Amino acid sequence: MKRFMDEDFLLHSEFAEDLYHEYAEKLPILDYHTHIPVRDIAENRVYHNLTEVLVDNPVARRLMRANGVKERFITGGEAPARERFQYFAESLARAAGNPLYTWVHLVLKRVFDCHYVLSGETADDVWSVCSEKFADGTMTVRSxxxxxxxxxxxxxxxxxxxxxxxxxxxxxxxxxxxxxxxxxxxxxxxxxxxxxxxxxxxxxxxxxxxxxxxxxxxxxxxxxxxxxxxxxxxxxxxxxxxxxxxxxxxxxxxxxxxxxxxxxxxxxxxxxxxxxxxxxxxxxxxxxxxxxxxxxxxxxxxxxxxxxxxxxxxxxxxxxxxxxxxxxxxxxxxxxxxxxxxxxxxxxxxxxxxxxxxxxxxxxxxxxxxxxxxxxxxxxxxxxxxxxxxxxxxxxxxxxxxxxxxxxxxxxxxxxxxxxxxxxxxxxxxxxxxxxxxxxxxxxxxxxxxxxxxxxxxxxxxxxxx
Known part of the structure; x- marks a missing residue:
């Protein structure tokens, strides 16, 4: 049994591990199809919290709707960002096998150096750890x-x-x-x-x-x-x-x-x-x-x-x-x-x-x-x-x-x-x-x-x- 998203997750043999770590891991990234607003890059948009970066997208919204979350916590409105993130965390914990589960934890690990498994119970800890990264205003599009x-x-x-x-x-x-x-x-x-x-x-x-x-x-x-x-x-x-x-x-x-x-x-x-x-x-x-x-x-x-x-x-x-x-x-x-x-x-x-x-x-x-x-x-x-x-x-x-x-x-x-x-x-x-x-x-x-x-x-x- 593999440990959750360890350094060799998705790699099922020693040969696969060698191929990834020796040849693929450090290659630069070229992404030829995105919808990142170019203005965000030009003005170097500052991200302020996890809700902005993890919840405000169509895939996360579909996941939360499937879990019966009220729309005001999905698309925002007057709902506080922390409260919306709580509903997202609770929904994600039930989404075994959904690719969003893996993507979110990859972002937490690679971007925020946060190694908690996100759930309703750990949402506070994850929010706190990641908020330290947002606090100094350096969490920008360009960075x-x-x-x-x-x-x-x-x-x-x-x-x-x-x-x-x-x-x-x-x-x-x-x-x-x-x-x-x-x-x-x-x-x-x-x-x-x-x-x-x-x-x-x-x-x-x-x-x-x-x-x-x-x-x-x-x-x-x-x-x-x-x-x-x-x-x-x-x-x-x-x-x-x-x-x-x-x-x-x-x-x-x-x-x-x-x-x-x-x-x-x-x-x-x-x-x-x-x-x-x-x-x-x-x-x-x-x-x-x-x-x-x-x-x-x-x-x-x-x-x-x-x-x-x-x-x-x-x-x-x-x-x-x-x-x-x-x-x-x-x-x-x-x-x-x-x-x-x-x-x-x-x-x-x-x-x-x-x-x-x-x-x-x-x-x-x-x-x-x-x-x-x-x-x-x-x-x-x-x-x-x-x-x-x-x-x-x-x-x-x-x-x-x-x-x-x-x-x-x-x-x-x-x-x-x-x-x-x-x-x-x-x-x-x-x-x-x-x-x-x-x-x-x-x-x-x-x-x-x-x-x-x-x-x-x-x-x-x-x-x-x-």
């Missing part, structure tokens, strides 16, 4: 990134953003690279009742383009891509319930854009698919021209509890898995871009774990002469468990080449994300060691060490041009 050996972190930015915080960070000479990510989801979401206003007054005005046709949609997006590129952007991210594909003539696209943007009728589902296909086709070409990486995330339904989301806003813990994709849309999109010699480096992830074998098989049909050009993305959100990570690595190994993988990203909301890379690296080393134990790979520590360094660091650095 945490540096403490975690983070070399680069990518943020989530909208096409209309002026990226002033990125410029400020660059001018200040902060040693951690903070890179913008182009998120054009709002421009793609033509079914949203607010799409017309967004295109006219956010994207259109920022780009200096009066949008009324498909050509002008492309022009506005192209201008913002050029601006983001000048600010160091090297990747774009897109999230969908499913990836669709339906070709259309230019006059059809003009009619769809003109009608919807002028509030003369909502688009049909077929029209939504035609418009989104045309936009993704254009974006893929632009990304390929600039050497950007296209990240595609699907299998997610946003804010499905409309009653709760209406009061608490988007991203409060009400997203769900979609099971509506058969992979055809993805395959047809990649085929189109491939035929047009415009297939960018692409990372594809699904919230639905059953999609991984489908994605892996499709990507294998479109690989190029560029090593690892198409990537089966890392386990996303609720799949960031030992089971989910092992499954993703298994599909990557069986359907592609694990040695070309680009490691892990956290989808994190705060600067305390970096211990989760340790979690991934431990599992990776254990998976590789198990291949040796089963006689499926030679006991070549040097070869596996190079592979581990590539997966956890070198491949990501090369792939995103960091």
């Amino acid at each position: 945490l990134l540096e403490q975690g050996n983070v070399e680069a972190v990518f943020t989530a930015d909208h096409p209309e953003d002026n990226l002033k915080w990125h410029r400020q960070i660059r001018e200040q000479g902060f040693p951690v690279k903070v890179l913008p990510v182009f998120h054009p989801d709002a421009a793609l979401d033509i079914a949203n009742p607010e799409w017309g206003n967004y295109m006219l007054y956010d994207l259109g005005q920022t780009a200096g383009v009066e949008i009324s046709t498909m050509t002008e949609v492309r022009e506005a997006l192209a201008k913002r891509i050029a601006y983001f590129d000048s600010m160091g952007c090297r990747t774009a991210d897109h999230a969908f319930p499913r990836i669709v594909y339906r070709e259309a003539e230019e006059y059809e696209l003009d009619d769809i854009v003109g009608r919807v943007i002028n509030s003369k009728g909502a688009p049909t589902q077929e029209e939504v698919e035609k418009y989104q296909t045309a936009v993704l086709r254009f974006l893929g070409k632009k990304y390929a021209e600039r050497g950007w990486v296209m990240q595609l995330h699907y299998g997610i339904l946003r804010d499905m509890n409309s009653k709760m989301a209406a009061g608490l806003g988007s991203g409060a813990g009400f997203d769900c898995i979609s099971a509506s994709s058969d992979g055809e849309g993805l395959a047809l999109l990649l085929d189109l871009l491939s035929r047009e010699e415009a297939l960018p480096k692409t990372v594809v992830s699904s919230m639905n774990p059953s999609d991984q074998v489908v994605i892996g098989s499709i990507l294998g049909a479109f690989q190029t002469e560029d090593e690892g050009h198409l990537q089966l993305g890392p386990s996303w959100w609720i799949n960031q468990t030992p089971l989910g990570i092992r499954a993703q690595l298994g599909y990557m190994a069986s359907l592609g080449i694990i040695g070309t993988a680009i490691g892990f990203s956290t989808d994190a909301r705060s600067a305390l994300f970096w211990p989760r890379h340790e979690y991934y690296r431990r599992i990776l080393c254990d998976v590789l060691a198990s291949l040796v134990e089963e006689g499926l790979y030679p006991s070549d520590k040097d070869a596996l060490g190079r592979l581990i360094r590539d997966v956890c660091y070198e491949n990501t650095k090369k792939y995103f041009g960091i």
Whole structure:
């Protein structure tokens, strides 16, 4: 029996322990998919208590709701931070097997040097120990990134953003690279009742383009891509319930854009698919021209509890898995871009774990002469468990080449994300060691060490041009 989260937790053999401690443990961290507010980094936000860093996120909120905690202690309001933390601690103690249980204790150990097991009974002691770290005002976003050996972190930015915080960070000479990510989801979401206003007054005005046709949609997006590129952007991210594909003539696209943007009728589902296909086709070409990486995330339904989301806003813990994709849309999109010699480096992830074998098989049909050009993305959100990570690595190994993988990203909301890379690296080393134990790979520590360094660091650095 292993001791709780000792130095070798998640490592099930001496060989796995050697791989992790000798090759993975001290590698710098590159996280290419986070939602850390860039303003927090630019202004070096100071964290004040454990509730800020452990409770105020969608995953913790879902856990507390599942334990029957009243909403005022989950999303705040007038409830004191210490009281909210108490309810969180009581909920966490009942969450055996939940990845949040491990993540929280990794943060306590690595960031706060706190070795209590968090529960309702120990919440006072944990709060007291960690409060000493907060007391002097040095628990800041930048200090945490540096403490975690983070070399680069990518943020989530909208096409209309002026990226002033990125410029400020660059001018200040902060040693951690903070890179913008182009998120054009709002421009793609033509079914949203607010799409017309967004295109006219956010994207259109920022780009200096009066949008009324498909050509002008492309022009506005192209201008913002050029601006983001000048600010160091090297990747774009897109999230969908499913990836669709339906070709259309230019006059059809003009009619769809003109009608919807002028509030003369909502688009049909077929029209939504035609418009989104045309936009993704254009974006893929632009990304390929600039050497950007296209990240595609699907299998997610946003804010499905409309009653709760209406009061608490988007991203409060009400997203769900979609099971509506058969992979055809993805395959047809990649085929189109491939035929047009415009297939960018692409990372594809699904919230639905059953999609991984489908994605892996499709990507294998479109690989190029560029090593690892198409990537089966890392386990996303609720799949960031030992089971989910092992499954993703298994599909990557069986359907592609694990040695070309680009490691892990956290989808994190705060600067305390970096211990989760340790979690991934431990599992990776254990998976590789198990291949040796089963006689499926030679006991070549040097070869596996190079592979581990590539997966956890070198491949990501090369792939995103960091």
